[in-house]
Amino acid sequence: MTSVPLSWYLILSAILFSLGVAGFLIRRNIITVFMSIELMLNAVNLSFVAFSYQLKQADGHIFSFFVMVVAAAEAAVGLGIILTVFKNRGTLQIDDINSMKN
Amino acid sequence: MEVVIFLAFAIVAVVCAVNLVVQTHPISAAISLIVVMGSLSVLYLQLGAEFIAAVQVIVYAGAIMVLFVFVIMLLNAQAERKTGRSLVARYIGVPCLVIFLGLVTFLLRALIPSSDVVTFGGFSGGTARNIGRILFTDYLLPFELTSVLILAAILGAIVLAHKEID
Numbered sequence: 153m154t155s156v157p158l159s160w161y162l163i164l165s166a167i168l169f170s171l172g173v174a175g176f177l178i179r180r181n182i183i184t185v186f187m188s189i190e191l192m193l194n195a196v197n198l199s200f201v202a203f204s205y206q207l208k209q210a211d212g213h214i215f216s217f218f219v220m221v222v223a224a225a226e227a228a229v230g231l232g233i234i235l236t237v238f239k240n241r242g243t244l245q246i247d248d249i250n251s252m253k254n
Numbered sequence: 255m256e257v258v259i260f261l262a263f264a265i266v267a268v269v270c271a272v273n274l275v276v277q278t279h280p281i282s283a284a285i286s287l288i289v290v291m292g293s294l295s296v297l298y299l300q301l302g303a304e305f306i307a308a309v310q311v312i313v314y315a316g317a318i319m320v321l322f323v324f325v326i327m328l329l330n331a332q333a334e335r336k337t338g339r340s341l342v343a344r345y346i347g348v349p350c351l352v353i354f355l356g357l358v359t360f361l362l363r364a365l366i367p368s369s370d371v372v373t374f375g376g377f378s379g380g381t382a383r384n385i386g387r388i389l390f391t392d393y394l395l396p397f398e399l400t401s402v403l404i405l406a407a408i409l410g411a412i413v414l415a416h417k418e419i420d
Contacts, residue, residue, distance in 0.1 A: 154255065154256055154257070154373070155256055155257075155371035155372055155373040156256055156257055156260045156300070156371060156372045157366075157368060157370065157371055157372070158366055158370040158371065158372055159362040159363050159366045159368075159370070160260065160264070161297070161301070161372065162362050162366070163358065163359050163362055164264045164267065164268070164297075166355060166358045166359070166362075167268055167271075167355060168267065168268070168271050168290070170351055170354060170355055171268075171271040171272060171274070171275055172271070174275050174347065174351060175274055175275040175283075177347070178275070178347070179275070179283075179334070180334045180335065180337055181278075181280050181331065181334040183280045183283075183284075183322065183325065183326055183329075183331055184274075184277075184280050184283045184334070186322075187274065187280075187283055187284060187287050187322060188274070188275070190287060190314075190318065191271060191274060191287060191290065194290065194291060194294055194314070197294075197306070197310075198294055198297065198298075201298055201301050201303045201306055201380075202301060202372075204301075204303070204377075204379075204380075205301045205302055205303075205372060205376070205377045206370060208377055208379065209379065210379040210380060210384055210385060210388055211388070213303050213305065213306050213379075213380050213385055214385065214388055214389060214393050216303075216306055217305075217306065217309065217385070217389070218396065218400065220309060220310070220313050220314065221400050221403070221404065222403070223314070223318060224313060224317065224318055224404075224407075225403055225404055225406075225407035226407075227318045227321055227322070228321070228407050228408070228410075228411045229407050229410045229411055229414070231321055231322070231325045231411075232410065232411040232414035232415055233414060234325060234329075235325065235328075235329070235414070235415065236414050236415075238329050244280075244329065244331055244334075245334060245335055247335075247337060
């Protein structure tokens with residue numbers, strides 16, 4: 153066997169996405185939670201590129217390009233929010249950041 | 255050979271993703287994520303997505319992750335506190351995750367015919383030339399809207415960095 157089945161790429165993508173969800177739910181550091189979101193976006197990109205190969209169209213590449221752009225914008229704003237939260241609260245634990253609860 | 259390359263980089267990606275989830279210190283998680291992104295760019299090359307592979311390394315591993323590492327070092331982030339509320343995650347979440355992944359694997363293998371294989375060089379539409387042509391013809395409006403999004407993100411980042419928010 154010299155070629156890789158397409159389903160392997162999609163299974164890898166599903167595994168990475170699930171690990172991203174798990175990290176998002178169980179981590180308690182706001183920066184690690186944010187990095188789990190980036191992992192999920194990467195997993196989706198792998199799916200896009202794999203389907204793009206299968207359909208022999210480059211549209212999936214354009215979509216993953218846009219996902220990267222949105223991720224870059226999100227990282228800039230999100231890290232700005234994290235900096236502001238740390239400046240005001242002095243903590244990165246998401247359990248301590250609950251002022252919108254009440 | 256292609257199977258060997260795929261398996262090697264897929265295993266590296268999964269191991270580093272697991273490491274990202276289990277590490278308590280953010281800098282270890284950041285370095286794991288950089289390795290995941292590097293191995294994914296090799297898989298993109300295998301799928302014929304040269305431009306996306308390059309952008310993955312330059313933008314994701316190069317720019318976004320440097321921003322993350324910069325913030326981690328700036329804030330001197332320490333290992334996170336144990337909260338002691340992870341019993342549900344351990345005894346229900348992990349089995350649910352494994353069952354979900356098993357179902358997804360079963361469905362994908364059942365739905366996608368085994369004749370669908372990926373061979374290196376089987377798709378040559380992922381060059382920068384072709385991507386650029388599509389981006390500036392069919393996807394011109396989304397591309398222009400992206401510039402508005404980035405402008406908004408820049409303004410948001412500047413406002414957040416300047417203002418004192420209670």
